Amino acid sequence: MTAIPRLARLPLATLISTLGLCNAALAAVEDPADIIFYGGPILTMDDTYPNVEAVAVDNGIIVGVGSRGELEADFRGAETQLRNLNGHTLIPGFVDAHSHFSFVGVQAIAANLLPPPDGPGSSIAALQAALQQYLTTSTRAQEYGVLIGFNYDDSQLLEQRHPTRQELDAVSTSLPIMAIHQSGHLGVYNSKALEVLGINASTPNPEGGTIYREEDGVTPNGLMAENAHIAALLKLLPKFTPEQRIDMLNKAQQIYLANGFTTIQDGRTSPGTLHGLAQAAKAGYFKVDVVAYPDLVANLEDPLLDGPLMSRTYADHFRIGGVKLTFDGSPQGKTAWFTHPYFQPPEHEPDDYSGAPLFADDAEASRLMGMAYTNGWQVMVHANGDAAIDQLIRLTDTVQREIPEVDDRRTVLIHGQYLRPDQTPQLATLGIFPSLYPMHTFYWGDWHRDSVAGPELAKFISPTGAVYRSGMKFSIHSDAPVTFPDSMRILHSATNRVTRSNLILGPEERLDALTALKAMTIWPAYQHFEEQSKGSIEKGKVADLVILSHNPVTLDREQLLGVKVLETIKGGETLFQTTYP
Template structure:
């Protein structure tokens, strides 16, 4: 067959006289396909047919999977577009198991405070410099009336602590400043921001939240955690114009597309954001599928939860897939809820500090969770510490007593960092699907070992290897914007579990590349009740595909981070192409 130049798509009609196709075979084609992929490894994620030579796509649906010769005879017609992979690898599109799509767009209007290798934030002085540079180089802070810094990480700062309000005051005292921790569960606010929020020495801690104090025990030092931070964030976040909101969503969509995602999740969606996502979808802005899981507490009275968008079917690439609850905080921020004390408790906490639940009133949590089950809404629960996971198990056991045995609630454990081995059989018994976060091994593995839980417990964070050996499906995710939604970083972290310092954290929990890819494709599709339409290259499924620069199965695990997404294809249409293609 004639060799087509790399990345060049050409109708067969243009190859008449050069393409070696028997005329009889060509005449036999009754239903020619729109597109035909061949010329490189094709990894289907379908155990019944894991590797094939070719794929035929018509009208956005996969219509043929198998040998090249057979599919050529069945599907090549005069207008079929040939996609010669030229040795590159074709896989299913990545399914985002958990992130915060709308908040990825907000990064575009914030100063980058991430630590290396993703940003400059190695010390408080560098955080201040990044904030000043953003303030001086962009009009956005003045336009919005607030300077936002995104994703500082105290565990990676030279000072090994959070900045204070006074250190943010050194950047500006006239403009409110909000520096958001990389976990998303904490934030530091300058004096002007605290003034706008009405937070002072007389302000009590909200339920499920903490206002940290100075040495006098009463004056706020600027650090707010959990519900105190979330409440402040919602009050101070700018009220964007419709066009500004769309622009941020489109920037976020471009990031996901460049990383090979064809389905993305917006977790813990606020009421305003839920409305904005629905409007963006109706206006035709989405190229890829967006599934939202609104925060149940703040959306309890939201009529959208009982409307047509709460569905297993997409409308204009958008649907509401269920709801989300949050049972604890962040282990790296030391707000996750454990059954044991932290290895090194945070400042101002005693030696017995083990975090705390966000639902101290478990009866209230059960009442809210039962409402979701009564409406047959899928429930995603953020639970990092083992005590929070115990709470999830107790409440799921209780509320599932009242539903028919024929119903599949498919409740999801989000993160599950400190999932204990004895809790795994309980997840299986209750049908709780684990969506784990092995990217922590790179970003915070050293911190988990030295400060959060100690070296022994840290080896078992996100125990994907144990789950796999037990025959349990699971997914892995980025939790973006907590970490950048890099599909290759997700893959590399799950297969290597190498920390920033080069330590392999829990080598027995490493995955092989194929299993990790399943946890990024077919298994998160199952998590979303979409396993019959997505997640693998099978006849009848939507043509959500990704072209990778090399074969992740044959590449040494240490080199997986070098993989590049060359092209992303949604519903059979190319929606992203790398410049080098």
Template structure:
């Protein structure tokens, strides 16, 4: 079913009371609020557009014409004039890492243009020095953290070295995190504190970078080598610090219109911190967590009241995260065919690597199916996607009576056409990554995959051709949690240099908006209460500066989020 998604309509940032007399005596079921005065895009195929929406008790009570909805106006009803701006359902985040976005918020910005100015090693060093001198977090934590460097965008076209970070400090640990979050570079102090030396072997699913001709670490850590070192280096946060990080992360999502946010691959500490923050009233929006299936410990967190389809103080655990490979832009994703240009020091037939054996992946998937856990599985390379498909197939055979747990493929950047059919058959939901066509499209074409394979990264066209739904995500903190950047990339698929990558996979704006709203709610089993403006659903809204369905598609990147509304309460307004 090719989804033809109809126009949506608007809301606004500046809420204004509309003058007018309420009818004598409040009508039965009088609304708390009525939104009108701009296009309202509902994401409901049965009623794609509306003139007004009524809300009572944080839920939508009426959607329709202005004349009909205004009949619900009572003496105390707040009438919000959108003033021509566009109202949509609040955006639902299909995949990101809320806890790590908190880390990003207190780290030095290492992002390249246009989100930062780290386009050379020298600029990166300058920003780290400034951060070390001015950041209260660097002083409090005793470590200098930087987030978002990208070797493919640096002038030097390589990762920084431990010596270049030693130039920042030889007494304080320095750790910078790659934009993909799958790599890190450590200075000599940080390597010592992480227990990494020439005698340290590579862990399974990870690589310790070495200096040419020796076993001495060069500072670069890949995948599990980096994750293990980061866990050892990160200091224990106080309650106030942990809550503060989460509040700063939430603020980033709010300014992009998200009313539901995912915390993918949460550690036990992340889950505990997030629960404490929710009890303390930190969250204005809903947070759904997916703990790492390899870090469940005694499994108690999956038996707690928070493992539920319902939120408790804006938090719930939705299932588990499984990671099967790495990052294509970092050339650690597991491919079935070699990389177009092998990384330095790798043979010509290098194709990346997996994280788990297939037996282990099958075992974990079967465990999840037997317990009814939803699995969201990180698989970028097509070999890793083959492993995911195999694990789901085995789990369905071993647990034939399992309830619908709606397994999700996260990223699927090199998803093959034959694999799309298998996802459909097995009921695996694709959460794809078209935003990478902007950030790394040129790099994929020229170095990672080559022209032919790069055209088909995150192949939304193939998915739609089979009548399947999909979601489109930003994977923050890999990039800022920008709903507008996601929307633009999903529709236009233009690279940093302005070239279109994969024209057949461009979708119309209405379809792209569904991937950010109703289909994202479906991915989380929340389509009954979120994702569209329909009677009975939560009054979660976003107000945009223009109508994304009717404006020129090439101008979608100029859209602004003016207001974010959660259950009829304004939780963000643009300045």
């Protein structure tokens, strides 16, 4: 005899009453949530409750974390959406610790010169072909009056050198061409570009910059570094229309969303870009939070620095978080400032070449830092080489002694690739927050070992393990568009430190996956003074969330690059989603 289900054996009146009670119970919840997530690992980044069964979200805010039963009892109403994760993993949204959001937009309208696996740039001939193809297949170069190539890397070129102006002239002599190095600190310009810029044999090197010369010692060969390159870049960049600027920012925003970022940094904002970002925000174009750090030297007189946008709170998803100073250049471009000579000095430099500071005079850098401290502006300082980090430590100590009133400054060291072991406790004493760059171990680890610093020093680049063992919070970043804002590449690099040649560079500096995730979520939220509102899945915080295909904490570290971002949720709203079960 077939068994009759229990509910079917109840009298009709009792059945109706029972179902009515269920609906009444749902309706009786005082403050029902919009969504309850359950059914998969939930990594909160909150050490008190690191793993929970369910999360309730209402009106873009996390209102409950705990067991599914508890949350359904407290927050499930008739309209509450139950989101079954189906075994996928929920984590906080990624907080971008350092990149250049606006330049990711520029990258979207430039020829891709990246080396494999991200682009075709394996030789100078390949760079020429990529520029020529872009010129013939896109109308942008003619519209803008300049052909931009983005992210070539001399360390990965067959020739192991920078291209020359003559090699760019082979692509065009009538249109200015600038090929921007992957570090962002150097660029090569063709003869037409040099003509437009007014740079010739009699042009002196600017302070903090170099115009490289041909064998005669005077004729520019097309390569420029640091302040010389930055000035040329800003002069040649097109005067984008508002519509073009918005299109680029939208493209950049989608790239970050596809990688799970719900907070994005613009890490060295120029004056024009700063105003453009403010206008874009006011017009409602930003769906994620964008925090800008204007270059203090370039924006010194900008009234926006003293306006309401310099704030700890967002207006239309935008705020100015502080200011940026740059103390040296790029180690892979061999412009970082060391206390020791480069393992192999760059062409045209002496054997004792160790790079150079961008502020040769401590007094000027100290004055600018003091201005920022006096105004209550957070300071981020780009310092790669150990000599530049020494300068940061020295000046921070001086300024903090002179201006002791500010209790919590959170001055940020950006990159810190050649941080020495003896410098870490000095950072801790001064409250300098390290934002490190372990992605370099993949992209340039071999170059660091064989050419920049030698085998021993290279093992300690971006020493996340040592900083973690010291008890300090820190963050890790992409520095996009130097590298793509690929969240899983950031995670994989920090946990594996595998170079292009499959060498593990400094195995003791590897992180476990959970620590690396904290360095991408709650710790960069702290870096930005936002740890009370985002960076972890906790009651009362903004529902900035990411759904991943797998749980990074339970995977072998070698498998992390295969994890996919399935969905990105900002304030409870899905802004990016792939098709998944």
